[in-house]
Amino acid sequence: MVFTAGGYPNVGAGLPFRVPETQVEQLIYISTARSIVLSAAEIQDILEASRHNNARDGLTGLLIVGDRRFLQVLEGDGAALERAYARIKADPRHFAMVELGRKSISQREFGDWAMGYESGGEDLRSTVSVLTNRVADPSLKAQLQSFADIHTRAA
Numbered sequence: 001m002v003f004t005a006g007g008y009p010n011v012g013a014g015l016p017f018r019v020p021e022t023q024v025e026q027l028i029y030i031s032t033a034r035s036i037v038l039s040a041a042e043i044q045d046i047l048e049a050s051r052h053n054n055a056r057d058g059l060t061g062l063l064i065v066g067d068r069r070f071l072q073v074l075e076g077d078g079a080a081l082e083r084a085y086a087r088i089k090a091d092p093r094h095f096a097m098v099e100l101g102r103k104s105i106s107q108r109e110f111g112d113w114a115m116g117y118e119s120g121g122e123d124l125r126s127t128v129s130v131l132t133n134r135v136a137d138p139s140l141k142a143q144l145q146s147f148a149d150i151h152t153r154a155a
């Protein structure tokens with residue numbers, strides 16, 4: 001099953017983070033869900049809070065869920081990103097967080113998504129592949145793709 005929030009209408013056209021920015025931080029991490037099987041309701045809860053808070057805080061990004069693993073990319077102003085990351089780290093719904101990368105970028109990769117979302121079994125790989133067409137940074141693209149490859153179940 002694939003939920004696509006790809007075109008999720010971020011409340012954002014015209015928000016301040018759409019104008020050229022000088023300093024944007026980008027963070028990527030993976031973690032493991034506490035629940036053995038993540039329910040749609042759990043995911044919904046996470047996405048609702050994420051989209052609400054991220055739109056408020058000028059953060060954008062992507063959450064991919066494969067089996068029990070999360071991969072999240074978050075981007076935005078450094079201080080706002082740190083505050084969100086501190087909340088996320090303290091969230092008991094997941095554990096074993098591993099930061100895969102953190103860097104300054106000149107342009108957001110997911111500028112129009114308060115939190116895009118993908119999850120899936122068999123078709124996670126192809127969905128993520130379509131999604132990553134728009135990602136400019138080759139190393140980020142490779143990280144997303146390899147996460148999808150690992151978590152794509154054999155048909």
Ligand SMILES: Cc1cc2nc3c(=O)[nH]c(=O)nc-3n(C[C@H](O)[C@H](O)[C@H](O)COP(=O)(O)O)c2cc1C
Binds near residue numbers: 050051089090091115
């Ligand atoms: C995998 C995962 C990703 C999350 N991503 C975000 C996020 O991008 N932004 C956010 O504000 N909260 C995110 N959360 C939720 C936070 O951990 C926390 O519950 C929420 O920020 C609290 O918001 P509130 O203070 O408005 O209730 C995430 C939680 C999990 C488990």
